[in-house]
Amino acid sequence: MEKMNIRLRVTGFVTIALIVLAVIALVPISAEAQQKQPSQEEIMQMMGPMMRGMIEGMMEAMLSIMVKPETGEQLATFTRNYYEALIAKGFSKDEALKIVTSVGMPSLPAMK
Numbered sequence: 001m002e003k004m005n006i007r008l009r010v011t012g013f014v015t016i017a018l019i020v021l022a023v024i025a026l027v028p029i030s031a032e033a034q035q036k037q038p039s040q041e042e043i044m045q046m047m048g049p050m051m052r053g054m055i056e057g058m059m060e061a062m063l064s065i066m067v068k069p070e071t072g073e074q075l076a077t078f079t080r081n082y083y084e085a086l087i088a089k090g091f092s093k094d095e096a097l098k099i100v101t102s103v104g105m106p107s108l109p110a111m112k
Contacts, residue, residue, distance in 0.1 A: 075106075079100060086099055
């Protein structure tokens with residue numbers, strides 16, 4: 001009976017020691033993991049899917065507007081008004097036509 005009590009105490013002690021060692025061993029890893037800042041490359045990899053979703057959403061919205069007949073009419077009106085305004089400002093018809101064709105469809109400025 002006494003040997004059994006000693007074995008239980010030793011087993012309990014070993015179990016507690018193993019638990020304490022495991023906790024001590026894991027604490028620096030978790031503290032280090034919490035303090036580690038992601039690199040620029042890791043940030044870009046995390047943002048990729050989000051950016052792709054945003055761009056797809058913007059493209060779908062733009063295309064749904066571009067297919068409407070009234071959008072074409074508005075673009076034609078803009079182009080004619082732009083062409084006539086250039087001539088009114090003193091550009092020749094050839095110069096105005098070149099400017100209008102080089103500009104093409106109006107768009108938002110590119111993000112820098």
